[in-house]
Amino acid sequence: MSEFLAMGGYAAFVWPAWGISAAAVAGLVVFALAERRTAAERLRRLERDEA
Amino acid sequence: MLSYFSNPQRFDGLARRVIPLLGVLTVVLLGTGLYLSFFGSPPDYQQGDTVRIMYVHVPAAYMAMALYAALAGASFVFFVWRHALADAAAEVIAPIGAVFTVLALVTGSLWGKPMWGTWWEWDARMTSVLVLLLVYLGYMALRAALEDAQQAARAGAVLAMAGVVNLVIVKFSVDWWSSLHQPASVIRFDGPTIHSSQLWPLAIMALGYTALAAWLVFYRLRSRTLVQRARQIERRKLQAARKAGPEAGGAA
Numbered sequence: 023m024s025e026f027l028a029m030g031g032y033a034a035f036v037w038p039a040w041g042i043s044a045a046a047v048a049g050l051v052v053f054a055l056a057e058r059r060t061a062a063e064r065l066r067r068l069e070r071d072e073a
Numbered sequence: 074m075l076s077y078f079s080n081p082q083r084f085d086g087l088a089r090r091v092i093p094l095l096g097v098l099t100v101v102l103l104g105t106g107l108y109l110s111f112f113g114s115p116p117d118y119q120q121g122d123t124v125r126i127m128y129v130h131v132p133a134a135y136m137a138m139a140l141y142a143a144l145a146g147a148s149f150v151f152f153v154w155r156h157a158l159a160d161a162a163a164e165v166i167a168p169i170g171a172v173f174t175v176l177a178l179v180t181g182s183l184w185g186k187p188m189w190g191t192w193w194e195w196d197a198r199m200t201s202v203l204v205l206l207l208v209y210l211g212y213m214a215l216r217a218a219l220e221d222a223q224q225a226a227r228a229g230a231v232l233a234m235a236g237v238v239n240l241v242i243v244k245f246s247v248d249w250w251s252s253l254h255q256p257a258s259v260i261r262f263d264g265p266t267i268h269s270s271q272l273w274p275l276a277i278m279a280l281g282y283t284a285l286a287a288w289l290v291f292y293r294l295r296s297r298t299l300v301q302r303a304r305q306i307e308r309r310k311l312q313a314a315r316k317a318g319p320e321a322g323g324a325a
Contacts, residue, residue, distance in 0.1 A: 026111075029122040029123075029125070030116055030121040030122040031121070031122075032121060032122045032123045032187055035123055035126060035183045035184065035186060035187050036122055036123060036125050036126055036183075038183055039126040039129055039130065039179070039180040039183040039184065040125075040126075040129055042176065042179055042180070043129040043133065043176055043180060046172050046173075046175070046176050047103070047285060049172075050169060050172060050285070050289055051285075051289070054289055054292050054293055054296070057293065057296050058292065058295070058296040058299070061296045061297075061299040061300045061303065062299055064299075064300070064303045065299050065300075065302055065303040065306075068303050068306040068307065068310075069306065071310075072306055072309075072310070
């Protein structure tokens with residue numbers, strides 16, 4: 023396990039590269055979901071007020 | 074096909090079916106890619122385990138370029154045929170492309186330090202990718218700066234189409250100038266020169282990123298239709314309030 027984590031001595035480069043990639047992918051998805059929720063709530067509120 | 078999907082209802086119907094499919098595809102491909110990148114592929118005989126950076130670096134760089142091509146293509150369709158959906162797609166694609174460009178630069182830097190001995194070099198490949206990021210950011214800034222939506226869309230389209238010159242420079246920079254960066258080893262006329270044990274994780278990660286980007290674009294386009302419907306209601310309300318205005322505020 024610790025050998026795997028060491029990445030042949032390149033842990034300081036391999037893990038940050040994967041870490042920032044995972045964070046960016048997660049960030050894009052979370053942003054898209056939050057954007058949808060905000061838009062849906064706004065529309066629901068407006069439709070309720072109009073009715 | 075373009076005119077077929079320029080109908081908003083038809084697009085919405087398509088998006089509704091495509092979004093879950095792309096979501097599942099993204100999870101399966103990125104999961105498989107993650108496994109192959111760390112357990113299904115050997116360390117490189119020269120680069121050791123730093124080769125595992127390639128499996129996030131190359132797909133990110135490919136997405137940075139593919140999304141720019143999509144941005145420019147959508148801009149062209151909007152510019153020529155005035156399809157509102159094409160403009161919406163361009164607007165939604167740009168920030169996603171910018172994120173992948175940042176990823177390509179940062180993971181490249183993290184790979185360059187142990188293998189080239191430097192985080193950064195002002196050579197043709199790296200500089201042109203940095204310019205690609207600036208074009209993405211410039212496009213977003215331009216759209217945000219112009220208040221008139223139609224004007225923003227048209228100016229953005231012109232900028233996006235002009236930026237194609239830089240996209241070509243990114244692609245051929247490694248052939249036209251001497252660069253620290255290696256030339257293409259996957260997309261070549263004579264086929265890939267990379268071993269299959271490394272090509273598989275690379276290809277699957279690239280497909281996973283492609284599915285993710287497609288999911289993001291469709292998902293965000295559907296969110297936009299909700300915002301547009303909300304704006305319509307607000308406009309109706311404003312008009313109703315204006316009509317009621319003279320009687321309600323008649324005293325003044």
